[in-house]
Amino acid sequence: MAEERLALGPFVVTPGKSAARQPKRIRWHGGVGLLLPVFCVLLWQLVAARGWVEPDLLPGPVQVGQTLLDMAQDGSLGADLGATAQRLAFGFLFGALAATVMGTLTGASPLARRFFDPLLQALRSVPSLAWVPLFIIWFGIYDTSKILLIAVGVFFPVYLNLMSGIAGVDRKLIEVGRIHGYGRLALMWRVQLPACSPAYLTGLRGGLGLGWMFVASAEMMGASNGLGFVLTNGEQIGRPDQVIAAILVFAACGKITDWILARLARALTSWQDTVRREAGA
Amino acid sequence: MNPALEVQALVKAFNAVPVLGPLSLTLETEGITAIIGRSGSGKSTLLRCLSGLESPSHGTVLFGGAPVRPEQVGFVFQEPRLMPWLSVRGNVAFGLRHLDRKARERAIDLALDLVGLRDAGASLPKQLSGGMAQRVALARALAPEPKILLLDEPLSALDPLTRERMQEHIRHVAQNYRATMVLITHDMDEALVLARRVAALQGPPGRIVGDWDLKLQESLGQFSRRRDHSEFVSTRAALANALAVSAAD
Numbered sequence A: 001m002a003e004e005r006l007a008l009g010p011f012v013v014t015p016g017k018s019a020a021r022q023p024k025r026i027r028w029h030g031g032v033g034l035l036l037p038v039f040c041v042l043l044w045q046l047v048a049a050r051g052w053v054e055p056d057l058l059p060g061p062v063q064v065g066q067t068l069l070d071m072a073q074d075g076s077l078g079a080d081l082g083a084t085a086q087r088l089a090f091g092f093l094f095g096a097l098a099a100t101v102m103g104t105l106t107g108a109s110p111l112a113r114r115f116f117d118p119l120l121q122a123l124r125s126v127p128s129l130a131w132v133p134l135f136i137i138w139f140g141i142y143d144t145s146k147i148l149l150i151a152v153g154v155f156f157p158v159y160l161n162l163m164s165g166i167a168g169v170d171r172k173l174i175e176v177g178r179i180h181g182y183g184r185l186a187l188m189w190r191v192q193l194p195a196c197s198p199a200y201l202t203g204l205r206g207g208l209g210l211g212w213m214f215v216a217s218a219e220m221m222g223a224s225n226g227l228g229f230v231l232t233n234g235e236q237i238g239r240p241d242q243v244i245a246a247i248l249v250f251a252a253c254g255k256i257t258d259w260i261l262a263r264l265a266r267a268l269t270s271w272q273d274t275v276r277r278e279a280g281a
Numbered sequence B: 001m002n003p004a005l006e007v008q009a010l011v012k013a014f015n016a017v018p019v020l021g022p023l024s025l026t027l028e029t030e031g032i033t034a035i036i037g038r039s040g041s042g043k044s045t046l047l048r049c050l051s052g053l054e055s056p057s058h059g060t061v062l063f064g065g066a067p068v069r070p071e072q073v074g075f076v077f078q079e080p081r082l083m084p085w086l087s088v089r090g091n092v093a094f095g096l097r098h099l100d101r102k103a104r105e106r107a108i109d110l111a112l113d114l115v116g117l118r119d120a121g122a123s124l125p126k127q128l129s130g131g132m133a134q135r136v137a138l139a140r141a142l143a144p145e146p147k148i149l150l151l152d153e154p155l156s157a158l159d160p161l162t163r164e165r166m167q168e169h170i171r172h173v174a175q176n177y178r179a180t181m182v183l184i185t186h187d188m189d190e191a192l193v194l195a196r197r198v199a200a201l202q203g204p205p206g207r208i209v210g211d212w213d214l215k216l217q218e219s220l221g222q223f224s225r226r227r228d229h230s231e232f233v234s235t236r237a238a239l240a241n242a243l244a245v246s247a248a249d
Helices: A031-050 A061-073 A076-108 A110-124 A128-139 A143-167 A171-179 A184-220 A227-236 A240-268 B043-051 B088-095 B101-114 B130-142 B160-176 B188-194 B220-225 B230-248
Strands: A006-008 A011-013 B005-014 B017-027 B031-037 B058-063 B073-076 B148-152 B180-185 B197-202 B207-213
Touching: A031 A061, A061 A076, A061 A240, A076 A110, A076 A143, A076 A184, A076 A227, A076 A240, A110 A143, A128 A143, A128 A184, A143 A184, A171 A184, A171 B073, A171 B088, A184 A227, A184 A240, A227 A240, B005 B043, B017 B043, B017 B058, B017 B207, B031 B043, B031 B160, B031 B188, B043 B073, B043 B148, B043 B180, B073 B130, B088 B101, B088 B130, B101 B130, B101 B160, B130 B160, B160 B180, B160 B188, B180 B188, B188 B230, B197 B230, B207 B230
Parallel strands: B031 B180, B031 B197, B073 B148, B148 B180
Antiparallel strands: A006 A011, B005 B017, B005 B058, B197 B207
C-alpha cells in the first residue's frame, strides 16, 4: 500500500505510525453490563444449591423463575404489572407536568424563585412515607393517594433540574435573542427551553426512577393489586420466591423504561458537543 | 445614504463607577468605523450601548434622529454564540421570525452566499471550525438586513490565517452591503485594513482621544493590500502615539 504523504508548501509530511495505527475500539456495548448480573445469578444459584442459606429464606433462581412463569401463566403478573404501570404513568404525568410549570416559572423569574423555592426545598426534605398518612386521610386508600405520592416523588428531580437548567442558560445566548428583539416568552421558547433540554431530560429520567420507588411504597401501604401488593402479599404468606420475583420485575421494568427515556434523550439532544454520548443504557 | 448614528454625551456607569464617557460621536459614513482601544477602555460597553444591550446612564444613541430599534441592529460578538441545537440555516434564520417561509429561505441563502457557506446549511455548530462558526454568526447578523452592523472583536479568537480570510469576508460585506458598520478591535492593523474611519478610545472611563477619517484612500481593497501605503503608515503611527499617550496618562 502506498504511503500517504501530505504536501505543505516546501515540506512533505509522512504520517507517523501512531497516526496510521489507530487501535480498533472494542465495542462491548451493553454486553459488559450483563456480566455482573449473570455473575450474581450464578453466585445466587451456587448459594441455593449448596444450601448455604435456608431455601425458606433464599429460594434459588430456578424456583424464582418458576414462580414468575406461574404468575405469567395465570395472568396475575400481567394484571399486577398493568395496575402498577397505570399508577406510575398517571403519577409521572402529573408530577412531571407540575414540575415543568414550577421549574419554568422559578427558573425564569428570580422573584418566583425567591417566593416558591424555599418552601419547595423544605418539602423536598420530607421523607416519602411521611406523606402516606396525610394522603390517606385526605384522599382515601384508593388510587388517588397513590398517584399523588408517586407525583410527589417525580416532581422534585424534574423541578430541580429544570429550574437550574433554565436559570443557568448561558447569558451570551440570551443576549443573542435580545439583540434580535426577542421578548421574554420568545426567549423562553426559542432559547432557554432548548438550551436546558438536556438538564430537563436528565430530570425526567431521575423522576421516573423515583417514580418506580414511590409506586412500590404507595402499593405497599395498602393495595389489592400491583407489584407492591405482590411484595407485601409474599411477605404475609411467607413466599420469598414471590417477593424476589416482584423485585426482579421492578428492576427489569425500571431498567427498560430508563433505557427508553435515555434513548429518547439521546435522540433529542444529539446537537450536544460532548466527549462521548452515553445513553445510560 | 444611511442616516447618521449619533452618540450624544453618552455616559455609562456600573454601580456608580463610570466606565464610559461622556462621549459624543457621529457615524455618518457607510462602510466600517473602527473603534480601537486597550482592554478595559470601554470599547465593548460602547458597542453594547449602541446596540441597546446596555442602557446608557446618561446621554442618548439616535439613528436617523430616533432611538435605535432592535430590528435596525445586527451584532457579531467576540464568540460565534450560535444556538448549538440549530443547524447553520436555523441559526441564520434566528432573526428572521417576521418573514414568511419563502422570504426567510431567500434571506438565509443570500446571507450564507455572502459569507461563502451556502453548502454548510445543514451542519450543526459542533461540526464547524471556529472561522466557519464566526462566518455563520456574521450571516446571522446580516440576514435581517440591519441598518447598523456592530462587530465586537469578531476576529480576536481566530488564528492568523483564518483571521485574514475573515477580514476578506468583512471587507466583502462592507463593499456590498449598505449599513453603518462599527468594528471594535484592539488590533491597529486590523482597524486600518478594514475601516474607513478609525477612532481611538482611552479609558476607563472611555473617551475618544483620536479620530482619523480615511475616506480619501483609493479603495478599501487596494488600501488593505498595501501596508506600506503612506496613509497607512502615518495613520498607524498617529494611532499608536494616541494609544501610547493614553496608556501613559
